[in-house]
Amino acid sequence: MTSTASFIVAANRLPVERRGDSWRVSPGGLVTALTPILAEHHGTWIGWAGTPGDAPEPFTTDSGISLAPIALDEDDYAEFYEGFSNATLWPLFHDLIVPPVYNAQWWKRFVTVNRRFAEKIARLAAPGATVWVQDYQLHLVPGMVKELRPDVTVGFFLHIPFPSPDLIAQLPWREELIRGLARADLVGFHTQRSARNFEDAALRFAGTTPHTVALPISIDTPKITSMARPGTIREKLGNPEHFLLGVDRLDYTKGILPRLLAVERCFERGILDPATTTFVQIATPSRERVEHYEKTRAEVEHHVSRINGLYGGLFRSVVVYVHRTVDAATLYHLYAAADTMLVTPFKDGMNLVAKEYVACHPDGSGALVLSEFAGAAEELTQAYICNPFDVESIAQAIAAAVSGEGDPRGRMLSMYQRVYAYDVHRWANDFLSALREARAC
Numbered sequence: 001m002t003s004t005a006s007f008i009v010a011a012n013r014l015p016v017e018r019r020g021d022s023w024r025v026s027p028g029g030l031v032t033a034l035t036p037i038l039a040e041h042h043g044t045w046i047g048w049a050g051t052p053g054d055a056p057e058p059f060t061t062d063s064g065i066s067l068a069p070i071a072l073d074e075d076d077y078a079e080f081y082e083g084f085s086n087a088t089l090w091p092l093f094h095d096l097i098v099p100p101v102y103n104a105q106w107w108k109r110f111v112t113v114n115r116r117f118a119e120k121i122a123r124l125a126a127p128g129a130t131v132w133v134q135d136y137q138l139h140l141v142p143g144m145v146k147e148l149r150p151d152v153t154v155g156f157f158l159h160i161p162f163p164s165p166d167l168i169a170q171l172p173w174r175e176e177l178i179r180g181l182a183r184a185d186l187v188g189f190h191t192q193r194s195a196r197n198f199e200d201a202a203l204r205f206a207g208t209t210p211h212t213v214a215l216p217i218s219i220d221t222p223k224i225t226s227m228a229r230p231g232t233i234r235e236k237l238g239n240p241e242h243f244l245l246g247v248d249r250l251d252y253t254k255g256i257l258p259r260l261l262a263v264e265r266c267f268e269r270g271i272l273d274p275a276t277t278t279f280v281q282i283a284t285p286s287r288e289r290v291e292h293y294e295k296t297r298a299e300v301e302h303h304v305s306r307i308n309g310l311y312g313g314l315f316r317s318v319v320v321y322v323h324r325t326v327d328a329a330t331l332y333h334l335y336a337a338a339d340t341m342l343v344t345p346f347k348d349g350m351n352l353v354a355k356e357y358v359a360c361h362p363d364g365s366g367a368l369v370l371s372e373f374a375g376a377a378e379e380l381t382q383a384y385i386c387n388p389f390d391v392e393s394i395a396q397a398i399a400a401a402v403s404g405e406g407d408p409r410g411r412m413l414s415m416y417q418r419v420y421a422y423d424v425h426r427w428a429n430d431f432l433s434a435l436r437e438a439r440a441c
Contacts, residue, residue: 015067093163162189168205228336229333255389258388274311335360344386
């Protein structure tokens with residue numbers, strides 16, 4: 001491929017997944033938002049194809065997305081991805097829910113892989129191109145690209161929280177990490193708090209004042225609303241009086257265990273009747289070779305079994321636990337059928353599950369229990385807000401939701417209006433507009 005891409009997206013993963021001998025575009029809001037922009041500008045998406053080893057040759061998807069794969073070998077995967085990205089940055093950026101590991105060899109590999117991305121961008125970018133780098137795995141790419149190609153405009157968006165400078169101070173390579181990101185023409189975050197944290201860290205550790213913007217990512221609301229049909233889901237679950245739902249990656253940041261304990265507390269107190277309640281918890285497999293994820297899975301599955309042993313019937317489970325990937329269409333149907341959605345992460349940059357649930361209830365039905373530490377809580381203020389570290393707080397929010405406290409229909413309609421007015425297309429366009437303005441300064 002030659003230097004002809006006027007618009008480049010760089011992310012850890014390509015927006016496709018292999019199905020046999022062919023590639024299929026992955027579902028997701030980011031792909032939905034950026035596909036028309038890539039097509040309009042004859043752009044290219046750079047990322048890893050998902051399998052360690054040699055990278056496939058560049059190719060174009062059926063939907064017209066030009067893809068430039070990056071190769072990661074087994075050592076890259078272990079040290080760059082599982083190591084520095086997910087055992088160092090992920091827990092550090094999520095407020096030390098588990099202790100980060102600071103490993104010098106992982107850091108060297110992180111630098112190496114980031115440089116591989118930057119060099120690929122530099123080769124493919126047309127003169128004056130726009131490059132949009134996505135997420136924490138590529139923190140160093142903006143600075144590296146600016147060194148190689150000062151003519152291009154570089155934007156960066158962080159999809160996880162950015163922690164306080166006092167936490168970033170733990171990182172032995174804090175100056176290098178901050179300087180690499182601060183070289184971007186614009187750095188985007190979901191919340192004002194994350195933007196302020198980065199601004200403070202950049203001044204403290206790099207002596208610079210970066211251009212930042214807070215723009216909460218959203219979803220393709222009309223599409224999701226049109227697809228959501230409850231169908232016969234409630235019948236298949238035995239027509240419960242209360243259908244509660246949780247959908248998460250199986251990650252220690254998602255707060256699944258205290259959520260289970262809160263549901264159990266509601267059974268103990270008679271707030272929910274286990275004979276007429278079904279709680280479906282979907283826990284998508286995630287990073288299963290990392291120790292803390294294995295521990296989280298074991299704890300969750302232990303408590304699911306214990307609750308079913310205490311409150312389930314001979315022929316009926318009160319908690320239906322699914323540990324596998326569920327396709328998007330099925331999730332939308334589940335959202336539409338559920339009376340109460342439980343979104344209780346300890347920390348989350350945004351959490352689009354909360355917005356997807358709202359999009360599936362345009363008639364004002366349903367109720368959303370939402371962690372105050374999810375980025376979505378800054379927008380969806382009409383949800384039943386809880387402290388995910390406090391089982392009692394979650395239980396009280398569930399009780400309020402199932403009892404219909406405080407005009408539940410009005411609350412849901414207000415949240416729906418928000419996710420309808422500010423969808424993922426507006427998010428992408430707003431960021432690119434802000435990027436052009438920042439470059440012009």
